[in-house]
Amino acid sequence: MADPTRARRLRPQDRERQIVQGAIAFFAEVGLDGHTRELARRLGITQPLLYRYFPSKEDLIERIYQEVYLRRWKPEWEAVIADRGLPCIERFRRFESDYQRVIHDYAWLRIFVSAGMKGYDLPRRYLGMVRERVFAPLLAEMRREYALPAPDALPLGEGEFELLFGIHGALVYVGLRGLVYGLALPEDPVATRAALLDSALVGLRQAHCAVVRRALEAASPGGGPPLGSPETEQEETHAARRPSGPHP
Amino acid sequence: MADPTRARRLRPQDRERQIVQGAIAFFAEVGLDGHTRELARRLGITQPLLYRYFPSKEDLIERIYQEVYLRRWKPEWEAVIADRGLPCIERFRRFESDYQRVIHDYAWLRIFVSAGMKGYDLPRRYLGMVRERVFAPLLAEMRREYALPAPDALPLGEGEFELLFGIHGALVYVGLRGLVYGLALPEDPVATRAALLDSALVGLRQAHCAVVRRALEAASPGGGPPLGSPETEQEETHAARRPSGPHP
DNA sequence: GCTTTTGTTTATCACTTCTTCAATTAAGGC
């Protein structure tokens, strides 16, 4: 016994977990095109055994999605956004701090990217969730906190989402550089992201007000009093000054 | 004649270009694991013909690297960083404006990501180039402009690079979301990035000074006068405001 | 016209892909 060439007989539940965990690590490393034979080899089992537990490779991948993405989504992320005991900036900071710690993960990032490359809609759906469940409510709260029109008066604009996605992207990029592009990771990624977040959040309120103000002016030119209590914002002058980009 | 099932006979030079361009589009779409047979089919030629022009799939991919990445690198990017006629913030803005326009490209981004996933060192080398040829000189210039110690007195720190990579990443992420993750692209990505850049650049000087100050304190605790002339900071940043277009 | 040159294809090799199914072997209940 203890035939090293033969897999130990496991309870299905254990074997399944072993396969799922192994598959996560494997597909993260080689991408979702990874071959089931190689996966089986790494698990120390034969390839047909995989098909005993998952009817097809695609089913196994679907299971990975649930394990890595859906199961790791925390409802508290949505809760902290709604917490009016905190300024919006602070809510955003807390969300990103924890969210980024969750996704700063070899498997999370690489399978996400691989799925994107293969045209699977996981990344689209997942980021749609971030947008709708976190960013949209947060922008509504920011509108409120900054005395800007509510979303039902002036719908949330692309530019507002881009502000949040911009900060978000800067943080994600820390992990991408290390875990996808193969550069050296910062010594302390958490601290690196915290510093980035700090310096990005400083200008967020002002930028948000400026974006909304522009949207308002576009909607009804020349009307209304200044918004977002500009007199308390010292840097207001330049963000709004530049007449947008190369064009519309 | 005009047998639609048979490839028109081309001059080798033309055929090669056709193959390279087709391969770029093809591998961008399906990733570098794409199959040579499918590539040939899309080109309307037979698969062995590919091997007449490129000894192996890997050689073809190497050629793609040169075409998509090395050939599109602009020496002027390094030049603008050195241009002391402009404030550093403005140099950075111009670099990123143009650089991002170049890499905001289906093939550029997707092949880059695919290469990263497959563990090829193109992304590592390429971003190393950005770091050494653009970010390092820029940080040195920023040190000078902000009256901070020169890099030979205090070596450039990880945290300083992270500031630039943070802004860089926020801009790259605009393209990633659309071209890799499959979300809708912003209506005007150039304008979106310009707005992001504006709001990110506002705090850059201050953040840079803070990072360097911390590094200094870590090196020799308790010493020296405050740095970065904080009292003159605010006005100076945008004094030389963006004169016209993305570059000379 | 014919021959030479060379761009292109047909046919094929050795190997790998995902998947299936009957045979094998280990564990649990009696």
Added chain:
DNA sequence: GCCTTAATTGAAGAAGTGATAAACAAAAGC
């Protein structure tokens, strides 16, 4: 101990992989 149950494997199928070599066919030179 034996018997039942089910976890695991061996063997194989149909299709697809990168790569090769010889055959074909369209231009170019004379």
